Amino acid sequence: xxxxxxxxxxxxxxxxxxxxxxxxxxxxxxxxxxxxxxxxxxxxxxxxxxxxxxxxxxxxxxxxxxxxxxxxxxxxxxxxxxxxxxxxxxxxxxxxxxxxxxxxxxxxxxxxxxxxxxxxxxxxxxxxxxxxxxxxxxxxxxxxxxxxxxxxxxxxxxxxxxxxxxxxxxxxxxxxxxxxxxxxxxxxxxxxxxxxxxxxxxxxxxxxxxxxxxxxxxxxxxxxxxxxxxxxxxxxxxxxxxxxxxxxxxxxxxxxxxxxxxxxxxxxxxxxxxxxxxxxxxxxxxxxxxxxxxxxxxxxxx
Amino acid sequence: xxxxxxxxxxxxxxxxxxxxxxxxxxxxxxxxxxxxxxxxxxxxxxxxxxxxxxxxxxxxxxxxxxxxxxxxxxxxxxxxxxxxxxxxxxxxxxxxxxxxxxxxxxxxxxxxxxxxxxxxxxxxxxxxxxxxxxxxxxxxxxxxxxxxxxxxxxxxxxxxxxxxxxxxxxxxxxxxxxxxxxxxxxxxxxxxxxxxxxxxxxxxxxxxxxxxxxxxxxxxxxxxxxxxxxxxxxxxxxxxxxxxxxxxxxxxxxxxxxxxxxxxxxxxxxxxxxxxxxxxxxxxxxxxxxxxxxxxxxxxxxxxxxxxxxxxxxxxxxxxxxxxxxxxxxxxxxxxxxxxxxxxxxxxxxxxxxxxxxxxxxxxxxxxxxxxxxxxxxxxxxxxxxxxxxxxxxxxxxxxxxxxxxxxxxxxxxxxxxxxxxxxxxxxxxxxxxxxxxxxxxxxxxxxxxxxxxxxxxxxxxxxx
Ligand SMILES: Cc1cc2nc3c(=O)[nH]c(=O)nc-3n(C[C@H](O)[C@H](O)[C@H](O)COP(=O)(O)OP(=O)(O)OC[C@H]3O[C@@H](n4cnc5c(N)ncnc54)[C@H](O)[C@@H]3O)c2cc1C
Ligand SMILES: C[S@@+](CC[C@H](N)C(=O)[O-])C[C@H]1O[C@@H](n2cnc3c(N)ncnc32)[C@H](O)[C@@H]1O
Numbered sequence: 093x094x095x096x097x098x099x100x101x102x103x104x105x106x107x108x109x110x111x112x113x114x115x116x117x118x119x120x121x122x123x124x125x126x127x128x129x130x131x132x133x134x135x136x137x138x139x140x141x142x143x144x145x146x147x148x149x150x151x152x153x154x155x156x157x158x159x160x161x162x163x164x165x166x167x168x169x170x171x172x173x174x175x176x177x178x179x180x181x182x183x184x185x186x187x188x189x190x191x192x193x194x195x196x197x198x199x200x201x202x203x204x205x206x207x208x209x210x211x212x213x214x215x216x217x218x219x220x221x222x223x224x225x226x227x228x229x230x231x232x233x234x235x236x237x238x239x240x241x242x243x244x245x246x247x248x249x250x251x252x253x254x255x256x257x258x259x260x261x262x263x264x265x266x267x268x269x270x271x272x273x274x275x276x277x278x279x280x281x282x283x284x285x286x287x288x289x290x291x292x293x294x295x296x297x298x299x300x301x302x303x304x305x306x307x308x309x310x311x312x313x314x315x316x317x318x319x320x321x322x323x324x325x326x327x328x329x330x331x332x333x334x335x336x337x338x339x340x341x342x343x344x345x346x347x348x349x350x351x352x353x354x355x356x357x358x359x360x361x362x363x364x365x366x367x368x369x370x371x372x373x374x375x376x377x378x379x380x381x382x383x384x385x386x387x388x389x390x391x392x393x394x
Numbered sequence: 395x396x397x398x399x400x401x402x403x404x405x406x407x408x409x410x411x412x413x414x415x416x417x418x419x420x421x422x423x424x425x426x427x428x429x430x431x432x433x434x435x436x437x438x439x440x441x442x443x444x445x446x447x448x449x450x451x452x453x454x455x456x457x458x459x460x461x462x463x464x465x466x467x468x469x470x471x472x473x474x475x476x477x478x479x480x481x482x483x484x485x486x487x488x489x490x491x492x493x494x495x496x497x498x499x500x501x502x503x504x505x506x507x508x509x510x511x512x513x514x515x516x517x518x519x520x521x522x523x524x525x526x527x528x529x530x531x532x533x534x535x536x537x538x539x540x541x542x543x544x545x546x547x548x549x550x551x552x553x554x555x556x557x558x559x560x561x562x563x564x565x566x567x568x569x570x571x572x573x574x575x576x577x578x579x580x581x582x583x584x585x586x587x588x589x590x591x592x593x594x595x596x597x598x599x600x601x602x603x604x605x606x607x608x609x610x611x612x613x614x615x616x617x618x619x620x621x622x623x624x625x626x627x628x629x630x631x632x633x634x635x636x637x638x639x640x641x642x643x644x645x646x647x648x649x650x651x652x653x654x655x656x657x658x659x660x661x662x663x664x665x666x667x668x669x670x671x672x673x674x675x676x677x678x679x680x681x682x683x684x685x686x687x688x689x690x691x692x693x694x695x696x697x698x699x700x701x702x703x704x705x706x707x708x709x710x711x712x713x714x715x716x717x718x719x720x721x722x723x724x725x726x727x728x729x730x731x732x733x734x735x736x737x738x739x740x741x742x743x744x745x746x747x748x749x750x751x752x753x754x755x756x757x758x759x760x761x762x763x764x765x766x767x768x769x770x771x772x773x774x775x776x777x778x779x780x781x782x783x784x785x786x787x788x789x790x791x792x793x794x795x796x797x798x799x800x801x802x803x804x805x806x807x808x809x810x811x812x813x814x815x816x817x818x819x820x821x822x823x824x825x826x827x828x829x830x831x832x833x834x835x836x837x838x839x840x841x842x843x844x845x846x847x848x849x850x851x852x853x854x855x856x857x858x859x
Binding site for chain 2: 154155157158167168170171174175178190191192193194195213214215216217218238241242243244366
């Protein structure tokens, strides 16, 4: 039955994270969108981790992998981001590697703010050596426990509770073929430090893939409409619309980090069908792929 | 949200079945082998599924098992034709070709049929001729089920390293869930071994015990009909390339070519008459078959008159279509020894084809009336669609048994299967009826089909044989 309805063409572009329900309710009825917002948060924090945010994610740690739970959008988002990351890494090699069981063998990937590993696991299954880091130790424990249930995943993934700026002090700089920050940047403090640390850990020739939410009137409206019925699907987080970053702002920061932006694309998520896909505008969710220029790039184990 | 409700139900149902097993699981610690994909049931559909994923290099690193309790019947082709045959349509030939099985079948024994004539006992003028000369495609091949199985086994032998064949039966299954987080499916085998898998494919036939264990709702309707099968010898042993099907009040009788001298009979009738047909002497049986194809006892005179009028009317339309006079079916002269058999018929449909870590294919998911020869063809299409969905899941790094991509298989197949099931069921009900107005309706329907509809369309809408 449900599957028939899945075919219906109702497109509700939702956000992937949402403000607290209270916040949404307060705003219902006055769909006025705050003007004069700059994404520049004058934050002198030396850490990118916002305690309140991390606590909110830690609270739902045990539910991270529950099916039919509030993380369904993150599962659905894999339909878009896994092929995006895979194809960005494989480049011209795609045509002859795509039919192999482990096309990403030999690639080292860092997933920043990995959560329970919803994105790490498919990348590990594709053969990549994945390091997942998250600021919440509860979530990292959940990620480890879940990975241990599938041998194919367990062999290829390792998790650490840390932040990206800490990692730059321990990990050899420039050691990853790809650094991924998916649905994270909108939760962090000190975005500049976050972005520059990510850029630092990318190999010359390596890729940076970011997915996040744009700061537009539409994304603001969707958050409010979303408050009425998406609240059950999306984990309550202290989602502050003001923290959202536009593709233009992000591009600028990535370029300051020494990267060239290759691709910007809009993404939709339909909560009724739990489907995600590409969209021709970046007004709500979007993805950016950038690379660190290099003349002679070599992949990790190659 | 609509999609989310069934998901919730699907998890809940499974959890219930977990309770059954943890109680019966006992305290003995057994070592469990782990698989990525287990196919339960090595009939035509399950074995084709095993060939399909075993053959695709993308599953190269996956551990795959095929469970089938019954030993393989024959490893060589018998001289005599088997009485269980399938009419394989071009779509299925493509599927079997893609998995490297069709070459073995055509090498062994398969009979091409070029056209098919369907007509109604209530009126001489109600007939439908489907001929490959009207379409770009072949009509199909008649193949013994044993030949299909033998070809599938030959292919599986070559895939030995990829697909492990276990000769045992599934006793019970359960889904491991801890904290709402879904683990593997545990499978208890009849030899008391336990195995685990990330995806279980249920291909265990119409009485699927896997479907029952997973609490999947199943709608089933017994037809008050018996299918009588036999291998018949023909009087004239020249070209035998037409499949014949005549609708009698108690059900259709069909003759499918096996060779120039043999045809296979599938005669659906009421249980009492069926029993008589099984018990009578060979001579009486042959007379009954010949009579069933030609007698005029069932002609309803008014219908005959009306439809011949319509016929004349239609003939005057310069429609560019052609009208061919109905030919008569070949006369049956004998019957192969021990080839007579009878099977009760039913219609069945599973409300869900998938659950977390579970997919049903073939007769376990849907069983149709054999009048349209769709049974195994529907199953082969399941194999094609499910294999494609699973391969896609692998290229996206998905957990092979995760519900979202399995739902794609379900919605694709249910959209295709349900209309076909309804058409077949309606055809059977429409024709197995002595009511004059229904007979008139179908008579007119046939005539219009013959005249006005491009046959290609009919072949696709009602892919009879
Ligand atoms: C009289 C008649 C005529 C027909 N004519 C045609 C025709 O012309 N064309 C056509 O396309 N179709 C025809 N069909 C239908 C066709 O035969 C079926 O659709 C087809 O056989 C279904 O294949 P399957 O593999 O799904 O199931 P099955 O052939 O029923 O195979 C199920 C397998 O699962 C195994 N199994 C059962 N339980 C378990 C368990 N617990 N654990 C492990 N294994 C198990 C069984 O041993 C068996 O091998 C006809 C059917 C009938 C009755
Ligand atoms: C919405 S989740 C996204 C999870 C994962 N990337 C995915 O898409 O499946 C955001 C995660 O980022 C983590 N996080 C937030 N700020 C962080 C920071 N500064 N450093 C590391 N992790 C952080 C949170 O703990 C949370 O697990």
